[in-house]
Amino acid sequence: MARVVEIDDAADPRLADFRDLARADRRPDRPGGRGLVLAEGTVVVRRLLASPYPPRALLGVARRVEDLAPDLAGVDVPAYVTDADTMAHVVGFHLNRGVLASADRAPTPDLAGLLAGARRVAVLEGVNDHENLGALFRNAAALGVDAVLVGPGCADPLYRRSVRVSMGHVLRVPFVPCDLDEAVAALRAAGFVLGALTPAGDPGAMAGLAGHERVALMLGAEGPGLSAAALAAADVRVRIPMAGDVDSLNVATAAAVAFHATAGVLVPGGRTGAP
Structure with missing residues (x-):
């Protein structure tokens, strides 16, 4: 007590x-x-x-x-x-x-071990706003994302503001800090298809991406987006279709749309079924 x-x-x-x-x-x-x-x-x-x-x-x-x-x-x-x-x-x-x-901080999970049991992961690059990062982790928890790979230039997910905005869900979604090359190599070894979200992507690609058993969704900072190296590493470039002359969404909002589109069947307390 x-x-x-x-x-x-x-x-x-x-x-x-x-x-x-x-x-x-x-x-x-x-x-x-x-x-x-x-x-x-x-x-x-x-x-x-x-x-x-x-x-x-x-x-x-x-x-x-x-x-x-x-x-x-x-x-x-x-x-x-x-x-x-x-x-x-x-x-x-x-x-x-x-x-x-x-x-105290918990031990960092082993990357290969974490991916072995995952079906969908998020890969972040340059997401340096603590509130965006916290909102993204909350979306990941709500929409059945199994893990987050926190790449170069990202803010600390365990900063107090990120924890608060995530409503504490950053404490339940496993994450691993890693560089881009390490993340891509581990994802390929585990059989993931890599989809990069970018305004220059294919607006029809999300449906095809959702049909894969293992999907890694790559998200970059607002403004610059994903680096050229990250885009080159992706198997497919994905654009969320939008009305009018709007070409992009807040990164946490874009993540939520992509997480939901590739979620399969969501149920209270977990996720079951295939896309």
């Missing part, structure tokens, strides 16, 4: 995991710093507690910590309870959601 500890001093050293979240040079969730995972709000904290990421501590107002009591029953971590003003002094801003949790 989590140990509830009441705290009224914002300078208490036990709150180090949650301090100065508004300071880019001090944030505890920076990969180059302490590299912690931070979950914000009861829904996201619940998903953290049910994830492979080892929890370290909670900080919240009494009502939010009480809401999480069933989820904390088998968790041996401190739950620091304080008032909203003290919490704001600790984190550096007023936190509307009233509770935070910290965790």
Whole structure:
């Protein structure tokens, strides 16, 4: 059971995991710093507690910590309870959601092992906006994507904003950081067809891509899109048909359309059937 500890001093050293979240040079969730995972709000904290990421501590107002009591029953971590003003002094801003949790990072999955059990994966290149990345992971979880390969130039999926925007689903969709050559070689070895989403692609190609047993959907940054090397590595270039003179979508929106188009039969709690 989590140990509830009441705290009224914002300078208490036990709150180090949650301090100065508004300071880019001090944030505890920076990969180059302490590299912690931070979950914000009861829904996201619940998903953290049910994830492979080892929890370290909670900080919240009494009502939010009480809401999480069933989820904390088998968790041996401190739950620091304080008032909203003290919490704001600790984190550096007023936190509307009233509770935070910290965790250590989980081990990175083995790429070949991860692909061995996957049917659809997303391959990202240069997706450097944390909110887009979080939304993309939420879409991946909702639409049955088995894994995400996080390529060069991408933001950190475990940055607090990405975790929050994903509603905690970044903590349940396995991902592996890897370079483009490594990703392409592993996908080819595992029998995946690579489809690159690009405004210069074939608007009729999505249906054909959906017919393959194993599909990797390649997505690039908004603006520059996929690199020439990524486009050259793809088996097919895919364009989402659009009306009027609009030539592209937000990357998370484009990902959702492509994930759904290649999903097969989706059911609550999972996916079954073929496209």
